[in-house]
Amino acid sequence: MKKIIVTLLLIVIIVSQLFAETGTVTLYYENGTVSYTDTQTFYEFDVQAYIDGGSGSNIFKEGQIYVEYNTSVFGTNVVDNNKIVSITKMGPLAANSGYLYTINPSGGNDTYSDAFSVSFVNAQPYTDTGYDSDTYISNSSSSLTTILRIKMEVSASGSSNLDWPSDVTDINNLFREHDATSSLYTGFSITNAVETTSIVYSNTGDPALPITLKEFSAQYADTGVALSWVTESEVQNLGYVLKRAIIYSDDDFSSYDVIASYQTDDELYGAGTTTEQNTYAYIDKNVKPGVNYSYILEDVDYDGNVVTHDPVNIVIPENLLYENEDFTLGSNYPNPFNPSFTIPFELTRTMDVTINMYDITGKQVMSIMNGSFEARQYQIRVNASSLNSGIYFVRTMIGNEIITQKITLLK
Incomplete structure (x- = not known):
């Protein structure tokens, strides 16, 4: 009898392994945004996924996600009360017309x-020939696949976590691979299925911003990146948060990480309520030569509401x-450029400086600067929008020293 029981258990284990797809489905709730119409406030976010240990060519047969929310912000029973405005199929789900979805109301099994x-x-x-890389689920945490975009109507101001309910059972039976056996994945992770938001509700259009930002700029300095911003007015402004990302290409950024906050840096406290102009500054010393950075500024009011302002980008010049x-003379940056580049140098005493630009034939196409300059740092911004694409040479003469650099204009 014991042998029979052991044999049956082994059969169950073997069958379970045969019908289980290797890999752990890992979910993320990301990219939450607030938007307004003349009469309503909306919040939307992405459902993203990757398969840890997957092949990189996995295709979902079926799946089910859960979202828990703060009822004081979104109201109760959002499905029955038509508070879910839209659910948009994204990425692989949009690329394959075979995907259908349903929203489960509060009745039935989802109470x-x-x-x-x-x-x-x-x-x-699964045997159709229409599957390709556009329908695959990523197997890398650094390249998440967006599968859904969910938009909800907001009922009141407040903070809310949109996350996975803690009392959902059998979560390992929710996602299947699109193959001959519709096999379950071997694991399921919801640790990152959470998006935290703070929303200002309005039924009269976009609410007044807590500050009126006149400018936000980033300049390279000897000690790092000098960030500065000017406000024309502030309303119940508690303080500022600065975030930084690395730009790898035009459409490839790292995540924005906090580098400074009013909670840790006194110089980032706001001015409360004022109609006077205020100027703020912060130096980011933790930057590396040759790296392209993007900075965003957030302001936080007394109620904890956050407004994010447009980013500013800067390239840190290469080594001297x-x-x-x-x-000292630094490399011109960026290189290639379009249409402007910067010449960084520093004088320790007053000196004569002449900088000219030449094309590949040796013809001078621009006189950039010529004169006597006092001791300090310089960041000479050169606008070459009148020139054609091509290779140019920047000839810098400081005192009796002459240094020539090649630079490329790409339009």
Whole structure:
């Protein structure tokens, strides 16, 4: 009898392994944004995923996600009360017309007044030839696949976590691979299925911003990146938060991480309520040569509401090109450029400086500067919008030293 029981257990284990797809489905709730119409306030966010240990060519057969929310912000029973405005299929789900989804109301098996779930299924046979890289789920945490965009109507101001309900059971049975056996994945992770937001509700259009920002700029300095911003007015402004990301390419950024906050840096406290102009400054000393950075400024009011302002970008110049006791000259940046570039140098005493630009034939196409300059740092911004694309040479003469750098204009 014991042998029979052991044999049966082994069969169950083997069958379970045969019908289980290798990899852990890992979910993220990300990219929350608030928007307004003349009469309503909305919040929307992305559902993203990757398969840890997956092949990189996995296709979802079916899946189900749950979202729990703060009823004081969104109201109760958002499905029954038509507070879910839209659910948009994204990425692989949009690329394959076979995907269908349903929103599960509060009745039936989903008896939550503060949560809802979305189910999707791929009705297209797995043997079809229409599957390609656009329909695959990523297997890398650094390249998440967006599968859904959910938009909800907001009922009142407040803070809310949109996350996975703690009392949902059988979560390992929610996602299947699109293959001959519709096999379950071997694991499921919801640790990152959470998005925290603070929302200002308005039924009269976009509410007044807590500050009127005149300018926000980033300049390279010897000690790092000098960030500065000017406000024309402030309303119940508690303080500022600065965030930084690395730009790898035009459409590839790292995440924005906090580098300074009013909670840790006294110089980032706001002015409360004022109609006077105020100027703020902060130096980011933790930057590296040759790296392209993006900075965003957030202001926080007394109620904890956050407003994010447009980013500013800056390229940190490469290591010094030339240095002696009288001056230092850095590499021109960015290179290639369009249409402007910067020439960084520093003088330790008053010196004559002449900088000209030449094309590949040796013809002078621009006189950038010529004169006597006092001891200090310089960041000479050169606008070459009148020139054609091509290779140019920047000839810098400081005192008796002459340094020539090649630079490329790409339009």
